Amino acid sequence: MIRVDLHKRLGAFELAIAFESDGGVLALFGPSGSGKSATIALIAGLMRPDRGAIVLDGRPLVDTAQGVIVPPHARRIGLVFQDAQLFPHLSVKQNLLFGRWFTPRSERRIAFAPVVETLGIGHLLGRRPGRLSGGEKQRVAIGRALLSSPRLLLMDEPLAALDAERKQEILPLIERLRDEVRIPIVYVSHAVEEVARLAARVVVLANGRVAMAGAVEDVFGDGAAQAGESRFRRASFVTARVARHDTHWGLTELSHPAGTIWLAGHAGPPGRDCRVIVRATDVTLATAHPAGLSVRTALAGTVGRIEAGDGPLAIVTVDLAGHGHVLASATRKALAELDLAPGRPVFALIKTVALDEQAVAVVPP
Ligand SMILES: Nc1ncnc2c1ncn2[C@@H]1O[C@H](COP(=O)(O)OP(=O)(O)OP(=O)(O)O)[C@@H](O)[C@H]1O
Numbered sequence: 001m002i003r004v005d006l007h008k009r010l011g012a013f014e015l016a017i018a019f020e021s022d023g024g025v026l027a028l029f030g031p032s033g034s035g036k037s038a039t040i041a042l043i044a045g046l047m048r049p050d051r052g053a054i055v056l057d058g059r060p061l062v063d064t065a066q067g068v069i070v071p072p073h074a075r076r077i078g079l080v081f082q083d084a085q086l087f088p089h090l091s092v093k094q095n096l097l098f099g100r101w102f103t104p105r106s107e108r109r110i111a112f113a114p115v116v117e118t119l120g121i122g123h124l125l126g127r128r129p130g131r132l133s134g135g136e137k138q139r140v141a142i143g144r145a146l147l148s149s150p151r152l153l154l155m156d157e158p159l160a161a162l163d164a165e166r167k168q169e170i171l172p173l174i175e176r177l178r179d180e181v182r183i184p185i186v187y188v189s190h191a192v193e194e195v196a197r198l199a200a201r202v203v204v205l206a207n208g209r210v211a212m213a214g215a216v217e218d219v220f221g222d223g224a225a226q227a228g229e230s231r232f233r234r235a236s237f238v239t240a241r242v243a244r245h246d247t248h249w250g251l252t253e254l255s256h257p258a259g260t261i262w263l264a265g266h267a268g269p270p271g272r273d274c275r276v277i278v279r280a281t282d283v284t285l286a287t288a289h290p291a292g293l294s295v296r297t298a299l300a301g302t303v304g305r306i307e308a309g310d311g312p313l314a315i316v317t318v319d320l321a322g323h324g325h326v327l328a329s330a331t332r333k334a335l336a337e338l339d340l341a342p343g344r345p346v347f348a349l350i351k352t353v354a355l356d357e358q359a360v361a362v363v364p365p
Contacts, residue, residue: 030205045072078145099147221325257322
Protein backbone atom coordinates (compact mmCIF):
# COMPACT_ATOMS: atom_id res chain seq x y z
CA MET A 1 0.00 0.00 0.00
CA ILE A 2 1.40 3.36 -0.99
CA ARG A 3 0.05 6.78 -0.12
CA VAL A 4 1.44 9.86 -1.78
CA ASP A 5 0.75 13.54 -1.12
CA LEU A 6 3.38 15.75 -2.69
CA HIS A 7 4.09 19.33 -3.67
CA LYS A 8 7.02 20.35 -5.81
CA ARG A 9 7.80 23.47 -7.83
CA LEU A 10 9.94 22.90 -10.92
CA GLY A 11 10.60 26.24 -12.56
CA ALA A 12 7.23 27.49 -13.76
CA PHE A 13 5.65 24.06 -13.27
CA GLU A 14 3.92 23.18 -10.04
CA LEU A 15 3.14 19.62 -9.05
CA ALA A 16 0.53 19.05 -6.33
CA ILE A 17 -0.77 15.50 -6.27
CA ALA A 18 -2.26 12.99 -3.87
CA PHE A 19 -3.23 9.39 -4.54
CA GLU A 20 -2.96 5.94 -3.05
CA SER A 21 -2.79 2.36 -4.26
CA ASP A 22 -3.68 -0.89 -2.52
CA GLY A 23 -1.53 -3.09 -4.72
CA GLY A 24 -1.77 -4.50 -8.21
CA VAL A 25 -0.92 -2.08 -11.00
CA LEU A 26 -1.79 1.58 -10.66
CA ALA A 27 -1.39 3.43 -13.95
CA LEU A 28 -0.24 7.04 -14.09
CA PHE A 29 -1.62 8.50 -17.28
CA GLY A 30 -1.61 11.95 -18.79
CA PRO A 31 -0.28 14.12 -21.59
CA SER A 32 3.36 15.00 -22.05
CA GLY A 33 4.52 17.41 -19.38
CA SER A 34 1.69 16.61 -16.97
CA GLY A 35 4.10 15.52 -14.24
CA LYS A 36 4.23 11.73 -14.50
CA SER A 37 8.02 11.41 -14.52
CA ALA A 38 8.37 14.02 -11.80
CA THR A 39 6.00 11.95 -9.65
CA ILE A 40 8.08 8.83 -10.24
CA ALA A 41 11.30 10.72 -9.38
CA LEU A 42 9.75 11.96 -6.13
CA ILE A 43 8.58 8.49 -5.09
CA ALA A 44 11.94 6.94 -5.97
CA GLY A 45 13.76 9.63 -4.02
CA LEU A 46 15.63 11.01 -7.03
CA MET A 47 14.08 14.38 -6.24
CA ARG A 48 12.97 15.96 -2.97
CA PRO A 49 9.48 17.40 -2.61
CA ASP A 50 9.04 20.93 -1.24
CA ARG A 51 6.53 19.43 1.12
CA GLY A 52 4.43 16.33 1.50
CA ALA A 53 4.52 12.69 2.51
CA ILE A 54 5.03 9.23 1.04
CA VAL A 55 4.05 6.18 3.10
CA LEU A 56 4.87 2.69 1.79
CA ASP A 57 3.41 -0.28 3.67
CA GLY A 58 2.94 1.88 6.75
CA ARG A 59 6.55 3.15 6.70
CA PRO A 60 7.04 6.87 6.09
CA LEU A 61 9.59 7.37 3.29
CA VAL A 62 9.02 11.09 3.24
CA ASP A 63 7.33 13.32 5.76
CA THR A 64 8.55 16.86 5.36
CA ALA A 65 6.62 18.02 8.43
CA GLN A 66 8.68 15.59 10.55
CA GLY A 67 11.92 16.04 8.60
CA VAL A 68 11.82 12.43 7.31
CA ILE A 69 13.55 11.82 3.97
CA VAL A 70 14.63 8.20 3.45
CA PRO A 71 17.46 8.06 0.88
CA PRO A 72 16.67 6.34 -2.43
CA HIS A 73 18.69 3.15 -1.86
CA ALA A 74 16.93 2.55 1.47
CA ARG A 75 13.40 2.92 0.09
CA ARG A 76 13.12 -0.64 -1.27
CA ILE A 77 11.70 0.62 -4.53
CA GLY A 78 12.63 -0.87 -7.92
CA LEU A 79 12.86 1.37 -10.98
CA VAL A 80 12.51 0.61 -14.66
CA PHE A 81 12.79 3.41 -17.21
CA GLN A 82 12.10 3.67 -20.91
CA ASP A 83 15.77 3.13 -21.71
CA ALA A 84 17.08 0.21 -19.70
CA GLN A 85 20.04 2.16 -18.23
CA LEU A 86 22.16 -0.94 -17.71
CA PHE A 87 25.81 -0.62 -16.70
CA PRO A 88 27.65 -1.06 -20.01
CA HIS A 89 30.86 -2.41 -18.51
CA LEU A 90 29.13 -5.15 -16.51
CA SER A 91 27.80 -8.45 -17.85
CA VAL A 92 24.09 -9.19 -17.75
CA LYS A 93 24.65 -11.37 -14.70
CA GLN A 94 26.57 -8.63 -12.90
CA ASN A 95 23.88 -6.11 -13.83
CA LEU A 96 21.25 -8.41 -12.36
CA LEU A 97 23.19 -9.04 -9.18
CA PHE A 98 23.74 -5.32 -8.74
CA GLY A 99 20.03 -5.14 -8.00
CA ARG A 100 20.59 -7.11 -4.79
CA TRP A 101 23.50 -5.01 -3.60
CA PHE A 102 21.54 -2.68 -1.32
CA THR A 103 19.11 -5.30 -0.06
CA PRO A 104 19.97 -6.86 3.28
CA ARG A 105 20.31 -10.65 3.01
CA SER A 106 17.35 -11.21 5.36
CA GLU A 107 15.08 -9.21 3.07
CA ARG A 108 15.98 -10.93 -0.19
CA ARG A 109 12.61 -12.45 -1.00
CA ILE A 110 13.13 -12.78 -4.73
CA ALA A 111 15.67 -15.34 -5.90
CA PHE A 112 17.97 -15.14 -8.92
CA ALA A 113 17.06 -18.37 -10.74
CA PRO A 114 13.26 -17.85 -10.97
CA VAL A 115 13.69 -14.26 -12.14
CA VAL A 116 16.07 -15.34 -14.89
CA GLU A 117 13.64 -18.07 -15.85
CA THR A 118 10.54 -15.89 -15.82
CA LEU A 119 12.22 -13.24 -17.94
CA GLY A 120 13.80 -15.76 -20.32
CA ILE A 121 17.29 -14.28 -20.06
CA GLY A 122 19.34 -17.33 -19.01
CA HIS A 123 21.18 -17.44 -22.33
CA LEU A 124 22.22 -13.79 -22.02
CA LEU A 125 23.95 -13.87 -18.63
CA GLY A 126 27.51 -13.68 -19.98
CA ARG A 127 26.87 -10.88 -22.46
CA ARG A 128 27.49 -7.15 -22.14
CA PRO A 129 24.46 -4.83 -22.61
CA GLY A 130 25.95 -3.47 -25.86
CA ARG A 131 25.22 -6.82 -27.47
CA LEU A 132 21.57 -7.02 -26.45
CA SER A 133 18.45 -5.99 -28.37
CA GLY A 134 16.15 -3.33 -26.92
CA GLY A 135 13.68 -5.94 -25.67
CA GLU A 136 16.43 -8.03 -24.07
CA LYS A 137 17.88 -4.96 -22.34
CA GLN A 138 14.49 -4.11 -20.95
CA ARG A 139 14.02 -7.62 -19.60
CA VAL A 140 17.38 -7.39 -17.85
CA ALA A 141 16.40 -3.99 -16.41
CA ILE A 142 13.19 -5.51 -15.04
CA GLY A 143 15.20 -8.39 -13.59
CA ARG A 144 17.66 -6.03 -11.93
CA ALA A 145 14.82 -4.06 -10.36
CA LEU A 146 13.14 -7.25 -9.13
CA LEU A 147 16.24 -8.72 -7.57
CA SER A 148 16.37 -5.86 -5.10
CA SER A 149 13.19 -7.51 -3.65
CA PRO A 150 11.40 -4.18 -3.83
CA ARG A 151 8.19 -3.42 -1.99
CA LEU A 152 7.10 -1.38 -4.99
CA LEU A 153 8.10 -1.30 -8.63
CA LEU A 154 8.03 2.02 -10.51
CA MET A 155 7.90 1.61 -14.27
CA ASP A 156 8.20 4.81 -16.33
CA GLU A 157 7.07 4.03 -19.90
CA PRO A 158 9.04 0.76 -19.91
CA LEU A 159 7.74 -0.26 -23.35
CA ALA A 160 7.81 3.10 -25.09
CA ALA A 161 11.09 2.48 -26.91
CA LEU A 162 10.14 -0.99 -28.15
CA ASP A 163 8.42 -2.03 -31.36
CA ALA A 164 4.96 -3.61 -31.26
CA GLU A 165 6.28 -7.18 -31.34
CA ARG A 166 8.70 -6.60 -28.45
CA LYS A 167 5.90 -4.96 -26.46
CA GLN A 168 3.78 -8.06 -26.89
CA GLU A 169 6.65 -10.15 -25.51
CA ILE A 170 7.20 -8.04 -22.42
CA LEU A 171 3.59 -7.29 -21.46
CA PRO A 172 2.91 -10.90 -20.33
CA LEU A 173 6.05 -10.74 -18.19
CA ILE A 174 4.74 -7.66 -16.40
CA GLU A 175 1.42 -9.46 -15.94
CA ARG A 176 3.29 -12.30 -14.26
CA LEU A 177 5.00 -9.87 -11.89
CA ARG A 178 1.58 -8.56 -11.00
CA ASP A 179 -0.17 -11.93 -10.64
CA GLU A 180 2.53 -14.37 -9.54
CA VAL A 181 5.20 -12.29 -7.83
CA ARG A 182 2.35 -10.02 -6.63
CA ILE A 183 4.50 -6.98 -6.55
CA PRO A 184 2.69 -3.63 -6.46
CA ILE A 185 3.51 -1.54 -9.52
CA VAL A 186 3.08 2.14 -10.38
CA TYR A 187 3.14 2.17 -14.16
CA VAL A 188 3.52 5.31 -16.27
CA SER A 189 2.18 5.05 -19.77
CA HIS A 190 0.70 7.00 -22.66
CA ALA A 191 -0.72 3.83 -24.18
CA VAL A 192 -4.34 2.91 -23.50
CA GLU A 193 -3.58 -0.68 -24.55
CA GLU A 194 -0.98 -1.08 -21.83
CA VAL A 195 -3.18 0.47 -19.18
CA ALA A 196 -6.12 -1.74 -20.21
CA ARG A 197 -4.00 -4.80 -20.02
CA LEU A 198 -2.21 -4.16 -16.77
CA ALA A 199 -3.99 -1.77 -14.48
CA ALA A 200 -7.01 -1.98 -12.24
CA ARG A 201 -6.84 1.67 -11.25
CA VAL A 202 -5.61 4.77 -12.97
CA VAL A 203 -4.63 8.27 -11.91
CA VAL A 204 -4.84 10.81 -14.72
CA LEU A 205 -2.53 13.80 -14.35
CA ALA A 206 -3.01 17.14 -16.09
CA ASN A 207 -0.80 20.17 -15.48
CA GLY A 208 0.66 18.72 -12.32
CA ARG A 209 -2.71 17.91 -10.75
CA VAL A 210 -4.78 14.75 -10.40
CA ALA A 211 -7.51 15.33 -12.98
CA MET A 212 -9.27 11.99 -12.51
CA ALA A 213 -8.71 8.80 -10.54
CA GLY A 214 -10.55 5.54 -10.23
CA ALA A 215 -11.23 2.16 -11.81
CA VAL A 216 -9.85 2.15 -15.36
CA GLU A 217 -13.20 1.28 -16.98
CA ASP A 218 -14.80 4.32 -15.41
CA VAL A 219 -11.95 6.67 -16.14
CA PHE A 220 -11.38 5.58 -19.76
CA GLY A 221 -15.08 5.51 -20.51
CA ASP A 222 -15.07 9.22 -19.84
CA GLY A 223 -13.74 11.11 -22.85
CA ALA A 224 -12.10 13.62 -20.52
CA ALA A 225 -9.34 11.17 -19.50
CA GLN A 226 -7.68 11.55 -22.88
CA ALA A 227 -8.76 15.09 -23.66
CA GLY A 228 -6.26 16.82 -25.88
CA GLU A 229 -4.89 13.57 -27.36
CA SER A 230 -5.07 13.20 -31.13
CA ARG A 231 -8.07 11.24 -32.37
CA PHE A 232 -5.72 8.48 -33.53
CA ARG A 233 -4.65 7.83 -29.95
CA ARG A 234 -8.08 8.02 -28.38
CA ALA A 235 -9.44 4.65 -27.33
CA SER A 236 -11.81 3.15 -24.81
CA PHE A 237 -12.40 -0.35 -23.66
CA VAL A 238 -15.43 -2.51 -23.10
CA THR A 239 -15.52 -5.37 -20.62
CA ALA A 240 -17.18 -8.41 -22.20
CA ARG A 241 -17.24 -12.17 -21.69
CA VAL A 242 -15.92 -14.73 -24.14
CA ALA A 243 -19.02 -16.68 -25.30
CA ARG A 244 -17.59 -19.06 -27.90
CA HIS A 245 -15.17 -19.52 -30.75
CA ASP A 246 -16.44 -19.85 -34.23
CA THR A 247 -13.85 -22.24 -35.58
CA HIS A 248 -15.33 -22.23 -39.06
CA TRP A 249 -14.72 -18.51 -39.55
CA GLY A 250 -11.87 -18.10 -37.06
CA LEU A 251 -13.75 -15.58 -34.93
CA THR A 252 -14.46 -15.15 -31.23
CA GLU A 253 -17.87 -14.08 -30.00
CA LEU A 254 -17.96 -11.97 -26.84
CA SER A 255 -21.17 -11.14 -25.06
CA HIS A 256 -22.06 -7.75 -23.67
CA PRO A 257 -25.53 -6.51 -22.69
CA ALA A 258 -25.34 -3.95 -25.54
CA GLY A 259 -24.76 -6.65 -28.18
CA THR A 260 -22.35 -9.24 -29.48
CA ILE A 261 -18.74 -8.25 -30.11
CA TRP A 262 -16.89 -10.21 -32.79
CA LEU A 263 -13.18 -10.30 -33.01
CA ALA A 264 -10.74 -12.00 -35.34
CA GLY A 265 -8.83 -14.88 -33.81
CA HIS A 266 -8.92 -16.54 -30.43
CA ALA A 267 -9.52 -14.51 -27.25
CA GLY A 268 -9.14 -17.19 -24.59
CA PRO A 269 -11.50 -19.71 -23.03
CA PRO A 270 -15.29 -19.20 -22.89
CA GLY A 271 -16.42 -17.60 -19.65
CA ARG A 272 -13.35 -15.38 -19.39
CA ASP A 273 -13.95 -11.66 -18.85
CA CYS A 274 -11.80 -9.42 -20.95
CA ARG A 275 -11.34 -5.82 -21.93
CA VAL A 276 -11.71 -5.12 -25.60
CA ILE A 277 -9.73 -2.06 -26.62
CA VAL A 278 -11.53 0.00 -29.24
CA ARG A 279 -9.91 2.92 -31.01
CA ALA A 280 -12.23 5.89 -31.44
CA THR A 281 -11.42 6.01 -35.17
CA ASP A 282 -12.66 2.41 -35.59
CA VAL A 283 -16.17 3.23 -34.37
CA THR A 284 -19.01 4.34 -36.66
CA LEU A 285 -22.25 5.71 -35.26
CA ALA A 286 -25.68 4.73 -36.60
CA THR A 287 -29.19 5.70 -35.57
CA ALA A 288 -30.60 2.28 -36.56
CA HIS A 289 -29.32 -1.28 -36.37
CA PRO A 290 -27.41 -1.74 -39.61
CA ALA A 291 -28.47 -3.97 -42.48
CA GLY A 292 -26.49 -4.64 -45.62
CA LEU A 293 -23.18 -3.64 -44.05
CA SER A 294 -20.14 -5.84 -43.53
CA VAL A 295 -19.75 -4.67 -39.95
CA ARG A 296 -20.63 -7.46 -37.48
CA THR A 297 -20.58 -5.64 -34.16
CA ALA A 298 -23.35 -3.16 -33.36
CA LEU A 299 -23.60 -2.12 -29.72
CA ALA A 300 -26.72 -0.35 -28.51
CA GLY A 301 -26.49 2.69 -26.28
CA THR A 302 -27.21 6.35 -25.93
CA VAL A 303 -25.15 9.39 -26.77
CA GLY A 304 -23.36 10.66 -23.68
CA ARG A 305 -20.86 13.49 -23.76
CA ILE A 306 -19.92 15.17 -27.04
CA GLU A 307 -16.53 16.80 -27.15
CA ALA A 308 -16.39 19.21 -30.03
CA GLY A 309 -14.30 22.28 -30.62
CA ASP A 310 -14.26 24.61 -33.58
CA GLY A 311 -12.74 21.98 -35.88
CA PRO A 312 -14.61 19.57 -38.11
CA LEU A 313 -14.36 16.59 -35.73
CA ALA A 314 -15.88 15.51 -32.46
CA ILE A 315 -15.40 12.72 -29.94
CA VAL A 316 -18.64 11.13 -28.79
CA THR A 317 -18.98 9.02 -25.66
CA VAL A 318 -21.58 6.30 -26.20
CA ASP A 319 -23.03 5.02 -22.90
CA LEU A 320 -23.63 1.35 -23.66
CA ALA A 321 -26.71 -0.60 -22.61
CA GLY A 322 -25.82 -2.55 -19.46
CA HIS A 323 -22.44 -1.11 -18.60
CA GLY A 324 -19.44 0.65 -20.05
CA HIS A 325 -18.79 3.22 -22.72
CA VAL A 326 -17.09 3.48 -26.09
CA LEU A 327 -15.59 6.58 -27.63
CA ALA A 328 -16.29 7.32 -31.28
CA SER A 329 -14.73 9.97 -33.45
CA ALA A 330 -17.11 11.50 -35.99
CA THR A 331 -17.46 14.67 -37.98
CA ARG A 332 -19.56 17.43 -36.48
CA LYS A 333 -21.43 17.46 -39.79
CA ALA A 334 -22.48 13.81 -39.34
CA LEU A 335 -23.63 14.48 -35.79
CA ALA A 336 -25.72 17.42 -36.97
CA GLU A 337 -27.24 15.53 -39.90
CA LEU A 338 -28.08 12.49 -37.77
CA ASP A 339 -29.34 14.79 -35.03
CA LEU A 340 -27.15 13.03 -32.48
CA ALA A 341 -27.32 14.82 -29.16
CA PRO A 342 -26.84 13.63 -25.57
CA GLY A 343 -29.54 11.15 -24.57
CA ARG A 344 -30.36 10.01 -28.14
CA PRO A 345 -30.31 6.25 -28.83
CA VAL A 346 -27.43 5.17 -31.04
CA PHE A 347 -25.53 2.11 -32.22
CA ALA A 348 -21.75 1.95 -32.07
CA LEU A 349 -20.51 -0.10 -35.03
CA ILE A 350 -17.07 -1.66 -34.78
CA LYS A 351 -15.32 -3.41 -37.63
CA THR A 352 -14.25 -6.92 -36.65
CA VAL A 353 -10.97 -6.39 -38.49
CA ALA A 354 -10.12 -3.65 -36.00
CA LEU A 355 -10.27 -6.17 -33.14
CA ASP A 356 -8.09 -9.21 -32.63
CA GLU A 357 -6.30 -10.96 -29.78
CA GLN A 358 -3.98 -7.99 -29.38
CA ALA A 359 -6.97 -5.75 -28.70
CA VAL A 360 -8.02 -7.94 -25.80
CA ALA A 361 -6.77 -7.89 -22.24
CA VAL A 362 -7.75 -10.20 -19.44
CA VAL A 363 -9.41 -8.15 -16.71
CA PRO A 364 -6.71 -7.61 -14.06
CA PRO A 365 -7.52 -9.06 -10.65
N1 LIG B 1 14.33 19.84 -13.13
C1 LIG B 1 13.36 20.55 -13.69
N2 LIG B 1 13.40 21.89 -13.74
C2 LIG B 1 12.40 22.61 -14.28
N3 LIG B 1 11.31 22.06 -14.83
C3 LIG B 1 11.21 20.74 -14.82
C4 LIG B 1 12.23 19.90 -14.26
N4 LIG B 1 11.84 18.61 -14.40
C5 LIG B 1 10.65 18.63 -15.03
N5 LIG B 1 10.26 19.91 -15.27
C6 LIG B 1 9.00 20.33 -15.90
O1 LIG B 1 7.96 19.73 -15.17
C7 LIG B 1 6.88 19.38 -16.05
C8 LIG B 1 6.51 17.92 -15.86
O2 LIG B 1 7.52 17.10 -16.39
P1 LIG B 1 7.44 15.52 -16.39
O3 LIG B 1 8.70 15.01 -17.00
O4 LIG B 1 7.10 15.04 -15.05
O5 LIG B 1 6.21 15.25 -17.39
P2 LIG B 1 5.66 13.87 -17.94
O6 LIG B 1 4.21 13.85 -17.67
O7 LIG B 1 6.48 12.75 -17.43
O8 LIG B 1 5.90 14.05 -19.50
P3 LIG B 1 6.35 12.98 -20.63
O9 LIG B 1 5.16 12.13 -20.87
O10 LIG B 1 6.68 13.87 -21.79
O11 LIG B 1 7.52 12.24 -20.09
C9 LIG B 1 7.34 19.74 -17.43
O12 LIG B 1 6.78 20.99 -17.77
C10 LIG B 1 8.84 19.83 -17.31
O13 LIG B 1 9.36 20.74 -18.24
